[in-house]
Amino acid sequence: MTDEKKAGSAKDSHYARLRRAHRERKQVTAPSAPDLPEHQVRLYGLHTVRAALDNPSRKILRMFVTRNAAQRLELGDLHALPYPAELVEPKAIDALVGSEAVHQGVVVEAHRRKAKALSELGRASLVLVLDQVTDPHNVGAIMRSAVAFNVDALVTTTRHSPAESGVLAKSASGALEHIDHIEVRNLANAIEELHAAGFQTVGLDSEGPEPLEGTLEGGKIALVLGAEGKGLRQKTRETVTALARLDMPGAIRSLNVSNAAAVSLYIARQALKG
Incomplete structure (x- = not known):
């Protein structure tokens, strides 16, 4: 074999080793983080x-x-x-x-922060209730709006709601630490408890009979929002005091649940000022 061919063969072997090493590096995955205890x-x-x-x-x-x-x-x-x-x-x-x-x-x-009981609402005047909103990004964004509008508590169900997590907390951008979180097993029963405590409960529905502005009354309001796509469950719709819609003049008649929460909380705050 000539010196030129030997040099070419060595060069090919060198590049083959580089390609093999690159493939091996690509197959190496980052070490998985150890699981934390549930709490x-x-x-x-x-x-x-x-x-x-x-x-x-x-x-x-x-x-x-x-x-x-x-x-x-x-x-x-x-x-x-x-x-x-x-x-x-x-x-x-x-x-x-x-x-x-x-x-x-x-x-x-x-x-994790410990969720509170519904009986601990105290002198709350504005409460936000989520009916099986499961996306942690949405729940985190909702928490951020809730803190901005000084909501007294966020009520979610024990099941079909996201657990406290890094994703939820990052989406909330610090709001997780500033709002009382209440977990309930049965949402319909919880809504009835809110009625007994003097709250008007209003479910947001794009086909609601009246605009939200004309529906809110009294000094204690609980807004109830459902999951995207499904909306409020039938039992929830039957239990709330009223159903109301956000009037939108544009071609799109519904909003992402976190955006709907922000708009409805602004309207509720204005109603409570009146």
Whole structure:
């Protein structure tokens, strides 16, 4: 074999090894994060984590944070924090929450917040009730609007509702820490309890007989929203005080449930001022 052919063969072998190594690297997956106990949750994102750290009722167990995120959160000396905190590279957080999560360089492991009972509403005047809204992105966005409009509590069902999670908390952008969450087993019974407590319960329905503005009355309002597509369940529709619609003059006659929540909460707040 000539020197030229030997050189060509060595070059081909070199590229073959590179291609094989590239294929092997592609097959390696990031290590999966260990599962947490059911009563714990991973929360990520700057706004989400800052709100959790500032919430005295939130029990933080551990933190993983990049140098940049630690500076933005103004954490100071990590060793002085009342929980273990570790300075890591972003890929370490990717391994915990997934590379698709917009974690912004920080994740905390914490105890989930404990849901309250309906009997703990106290002097509430505005309540938001969700009838099997299951998408955590939507529920998180709804929480954000609810906090913005000073809603006293969010009521969901124990089943067919998303559990507290990093996705929900990130969508809520800190609002998770600022609203009372009430879980009920039977929504129809819960609505009846709201009636007994003096609430007018109004279900949002695109085919409702009257606009929401003309339906709201009294000093205690509970808005009830159903899941996208399905809307309110029949039993819920039969139990609420009234059904009402959001009047929209455009070609599209319905909104995403989180947008509908924001609009209806604004209307409810205006009604409670009157």
